[in-house]
Amino acid sequence: MPNVPILTIVIVAYRSCDEIGPCLRSLPAMLAGQPIEIIVVDNSPDDGAGELVQREFPQVRYIATPENLGFGRANNLGLAHSDPHGRYVLFLNPDTVCTAAAFEHCVGRLQADATIGLISPRLVLADGSMDLACRRSIPTLWDGFCRASGLAAVFPRTPLFAGYNLSHLPIGGTYDVGAINGAFMLATRRVLQIVAPDGRVFDERFFMYGDDLDLCIRVGRAGFRIVYDGSVTVIHLKGVSVAKEYDQMSRAIFDANRDVYLKHFNPRGSRWVRGKFIVAFGLWKRVALLRARLAGRRTVRPV
Known part of the structure; x- marks a missing residue:
């Protein structure tokens, strides 16, 4: 079937008018002689990103949501509107x-090795440094x-x-890790169907953060x-959305990851385990926010 996409790319946009154009321009139209399907789910359709996408990228399927659905729910919506015959799926950030x-390299890795559930390349920040969260x-x-304390940085x-x-591992190497960043998560559709037979790849209880860690844990298990x-x-170009709503989102990062741990590492609902994680993540959040303010930064990178 020559018109079946080899790769579906789902992009969730939120206040991404400045970033979505460069992102879409960087995406190839074909891969290995087959088309690439691109779906943009816009969680903030009043910011001008939708007009830009529909005007300059008519090949892109654009979905405007009536409200901010959050990262996981919007990704699930985009995937539900994709061609079910496409073999590979990439969840990609607009920044x-x-x-x-x-794309060719990472898809080639999946083609050659059926044991790989998710793969990410090295993510590089605008200043040329590595985005540590990609591994x-x-x-x-x-x-x-x-x-949080800075020992890892020292x-x-x-x-x-x-x-x-x-x-401590080489940035140019390749190896198994526990988790990758939700900014670039590539998988075979087969793996996603195994992990989420109902089609809800991302747990919609997590509104914006924690979804990628939760998915990695489930894929690994x-x-x-x-x-x-x-x-x-x-x-x-990490941190664009976070910087726009700094106080709210920087705290949400820690709270979401706490909830991931409560979901996966306290299955019996132990009060002691729950209390341990609540206290630990609360302290982690306060220490990291304090260090960021003392350093004069307006972004916090706990993940």
Whole structure:
């Protein structure tokens, strides 16, 4: 079937009028001789992004939502409107700038190895540094403490302190990790159907943050590998949405990840375990926010 897309790209936009154009221009129309399907779900259709997409990118399927559905619910909506015969699915942030080479390489990895559940290239920030969140462990409370307190930044090459973002591992290498960033999550549709047979790939209880970590945990528990491949890169202009609603969103990051841990690591509803995670994440949030303010930053990067 020559018209069946080899790859479906779902992009959830929120106040992304400035970012969505460069992102869409960076996406190839074809891959391995087959078309690429692009779906944009716009959670803020009054900001002008919709007009830009429909005017300059008529090949893109544009879906305007009546309200902000959040990251996971909007991604699920986009996937539900995709061609079910497409073999690969990429959940992509609008603040990314991609290359055909990155797509070809990552799709090739999935074609060659059915054990890979999710894959991400190296994500690079606007200043050329690596987005540390594109390769993560499933962090322990110790890892979280090291990340929030700054020990991980002081000793980035020491595994004891660098377990959260795995900064002791080579950035140009490829290896299995616990989690990757929701800005670029590529999978086969088959894996997503196994993990989410009802079509709801992302848990819609998580409004904006935590969805990617939750999905990685579920994919891993289903027996598939989460792979970071640093041999190809994608630019991630990280923090654009967070900076626009700093106080609300920076706190939401910590609270969402706390809820992921309560979901997956307290299945019996133990009050002691629940209390432990609430206290630990609360302290983590306060320490990280304090460090960011003392450093004069307007963004917090706990993940």
